[in-house]
Amino acid sequence: MDFYLGLAQIFGVHTLLGLSAYVVLLTGQVSMAQAGFYAIGAYTAGAMTAMFGLHILPAIVIAGLVSAAIACIVGFPALRVKGLMLVVATLAFGEMVRLFFFNLTWQVERNGDRVGPNGAEGFRSIRYFPENGWEVWHVTVFIWFVVVVVMGALWWMDRTRAGAVLRAVGHDETAAQSIGLNLTAVKVGAMTAGGFIAGLGGGIYAHTVTHIEHGVFGVLLATFAIAYPILGGLGSVFGTLIAVLFIQGFLIEGLRFMGEWRSLLFGALIVLAMNLRPHGLLGEHAPRLKNLFGAGPARPSDPLSTKEAK
Amino acid sequence: MLALDSLSKHFGGVRAVDGISLTLKEGEIFGLIGPNGSGKSTTINLITGLYTPTTGTVRLDGRDLTAMAQHERTAMGVARTFQNIRLFGNLTVAENLWVAQNGHEQRRAHFLGRWFRAGGEHSPEIGELLKFSRLHSKRDVQASALSFGEMRRLEMARALASRPRVLLLDEPAAGASREDGQILAERIRETRDRGVTVLLIEHMMELVMGISDRVAVLNFGRKIAEGSPAEVQANADVRAAYLGSKHKDEELIHA
Numbered sequence: 196m197d198f199y200l201g202l203a204q205i206f207g208v209h210t211l212l213g214l215s216a217y218v219v220l221l222t223g224q225v226s227m228a229q230a231g232f233y234a235i236g237a238y239t240a241g242a243m244t245a246m247f248g249l250h251i252l253p254a255i256v257i258a259g260l261v262s263a264a265i266a267c268i269v270g271f272p273a274l275r276v277k278g279l280m281l282v283v284a285t286l287a288f289g290e291m292v293r294l295f296f297f298n299l300t301w302q303v304e305r306n307g308d309r310v311g312p313n314g315a316e317g318f319r320s321i322r323y324f325p326e327n328g329w330e331v332w333h334v335t336v337f338i339w340f341v342v343v344v345v346m347g348a349l350w351w352m353d354r355t356r357a358g359a360v361l362r363a364v365g366h367d368e369t370a371a372q373s374i375g376l377n378l379t380a381v382k383v384g385a386m387t388a389g390g391f392i393a394g395l396g397g398g399i400y401a402h403t404v405t406h407i408e409h410g411v412f413g414v415l416l417a418t419f420a421i422a423y424p425i426l427g428g429l430g431s432v433f434g435t436l437i438a439v440l441f442i443q444g445f446l447i448e449g450l451r452f453m454g455e456w457r458s459l460l461f462g463a464l465i466v467l468a469m470n471l472r473p474h475g476l477l478g479e480h481a482p483r484l485k486n487l488f489g490a491g492p493a494r495p496s497d498p499l500s501t502k503e504a505k
Numbered sequence: 506m507l508a509l510d511s512l513s514k515h516f517g518g519v520r521a522v523d524g525i526s527l528t529l530k531e532g533e534i535f536g537l538i539g540p541n542g543s544g545k546s547t548t549i550n551l552i553t554g555l556y557t558p559t560t561g562t563v564r565l566d567g568r569d570l571t572a573m574a575q576h577e578r579t580a581m582g583v584a585r586t587f588q589n590i591r592l593f594g595n596l597t598v599a600e601n602l603w604v605a606q607n608g609h610e611q612r613r614a615h616f617l618g619r620w621f622r623a624g625g626e627h628s629p630e631i632g633e634l635l636k637f638s639r640l641h642s643k644r645d646v647q648a649s650a651l652s653f654g655e656m657r658r659l660e661m662a663r664a665l666a667s668r669p670r671v672l673l674l675d676e677p678a679a680g681a682s683r684e685d686g687q688i689l690a691e692r693i694r695e696t697r698d699r700g701v702t703v704l705l706i707e708h709m710m711e712l713v714m715g716i717s718d719r720v721a722v723l724n725f726g727r728k729i730a731e732g733s734p735a736e737v738q739a740n741a742d743v744r745a746a747y748l749g750s751k752h753k754d755e756e757l758i759h760a
């Protein structure tokens with residue numbers, strides 16, 4: 196049972212990671228920085244509980260805020276580059292964060308032990324859950340509570356004008372500016388929101404594993420982060436959730452017997468999926484809930500139809 | 506109200522716009538014509554701020570717009586359409602108008618109230634714009650699924666959704682039939698009657714000459730004539746500029 200609860204925890208934190216990339220991807224930015232924000236959240240939240248004895252809730256909120264602040268700062272220069280250059284720039288930022296934590300040693304004395312990040316050794320004993328008597332299922336419920344809150348907030352945002360604004364910018368920046376949208380505000384705002392969500396996810400992640408080290412937050416994790424919304428499509432937050440279940444549940448867990456070949460399969464699958472379903476597993480439009488609930492004509496799913504005529 | 510003063514835009518050696526001065530009067534329809542590549546679209550791009558001018562200034566009611574960002578100019582009341590239609594194909598027709606309302610609301614509403622409100626795509630104002638553009642039956646259709654003519658109409662509606670004071674139309678009748686051109690002319694007049702000043706770029710001579718109060722002609726980035734439609738049609742330089750294309754010359758005469 197604990198095995199499945201643990202799996203559900205992985206799904207939960209990865210969903211947060213994927214949603215952080217989803218918000219940014221809505222504006223057309225392919226960000227490889229999300230694993231970096233996730234790492235910042237993980238170390239920050241770990242420090243808050245293990246080093247300073249905070250409660251888990253304020254700890255992850257602070258983690259989210261710190262990641263958001265850094266994402267906001269990263270958002271401004273990232274505005275200047277697009278497409279492949281943005282991928283490279285954000286990738287470089289992610290590696291920078293990883294190397295920062297690789298080199299960071301900062302420990303304090305607590306209950307006779309030294310706790311805190313210890314360079315390549317990582318940050319051990321982030322033991323808030325066991326110390327406070329949380330059982331595995333408590334933790335799982337807590338994680339999914341946060342996931343549901345974040346998904347709900349993003350789902351609601353999608354129904355407000357902000358959702359349409361993000362999608363408008365993602366579709367055509369020139370047109371978006373011509374109708375009076377401030378591109379800087381929109382893109383940096385999305386990056387900041389994405390940073391907050393990644394920080395939350397990383398903060399929780401640190402507590403589920405109790406030991407974090409820089410190696411986890413590398414390029415592979417950054418690739419997962421962006422693969423979720425790309426594979427799941429930008430139709431709604433549920434695409435990302437389904438992509439997480441598919442990749443983490445089926446590809447990583449279900450095919451465990453295949454060993455390291457899974458990574459190869461992961462790559463091949465992304466390529467295949469993007470060719471067969473360029474707008475994600477659920478498509479770009481079909482799953483927008485208001486269409487499922489309310490009437491309204493179905494949206495065409497022809498992927499070519501959204502490409503503008505140049 | 507809208508004044509361009511010796512505006513230039515050079516792309517490397519190409520003088521796309523080369524020292525144009527123009528003044529639009531409040532509430533008029535001003536036609537801007539010229540052969541292909543004469544700098545008409547570039548002029549609009551300079552007015553909206555998509556391009557930064559090499560020299561010269563753009564003023565609206567005496568206020569210098571030249572250093573303003575595009576979204577600030579929209580807030581001041583400048584709106585446009587694109588020659589090569591640029592809709593948000595991933596949004597519905599109504600949502601395309603909804604996001605554009607941000608253009609005028611940024612003048613007053615705080616962004617939290619402006620952006621984090623659900624359901625605004627069904628407001629009466631949007632309903633009216635849809636009716637005006639004969640798109641009310643398509644309100645929940647994805648913009649990319651519209652026909653070419655509907656796309657053009659939606660783009661003009663989207664520009665109007667930001668409640669502009671000056672509307673810049675870049676070849677709104679391109680690809681339209683004569684009948685559609687006439688309906689469009691009617692819409693442009695109505696828009697003007699609601700107090701919007703219109704700058705109209707158009708190759709369909711019948712349309713521009715028919716509804717413009719004044720017309721300016723560009724050739725190689727320079728203004729070669731300006732006046733009433735009749736004056737411009739009679740102008741020898743204008744005829745010479747259009748002589749390259751016999752078809753256009755005939756259009757000019759017969760319009």
Ligand SMILES: Nc1ncnc2c1ncn2[C@@H]1O[C@H](COP(=O)(O)OP(=O)(O)OP(=O)(O)O)[C@@H](O)[C@H]1O
Nearest residue numbers: 516519521539540541542543544545546547548588
């Ligand atoms: N971004 C750009 N970079 C380089 N050259 C450009 C650019 N935009 C326009 N030009 C050039 O500037 C000149 C004027 O172009 P513009 O699009 O303004 O013409 P136009 O009058 O709108 O023509 P048309 O009737 O074909 O739309 C052309 O020679 C064009 O090639």
Ligand SMILES: [Mg+2]
Nearest residue numbers: 545546547588
């Ligand atoms: Mg043009």
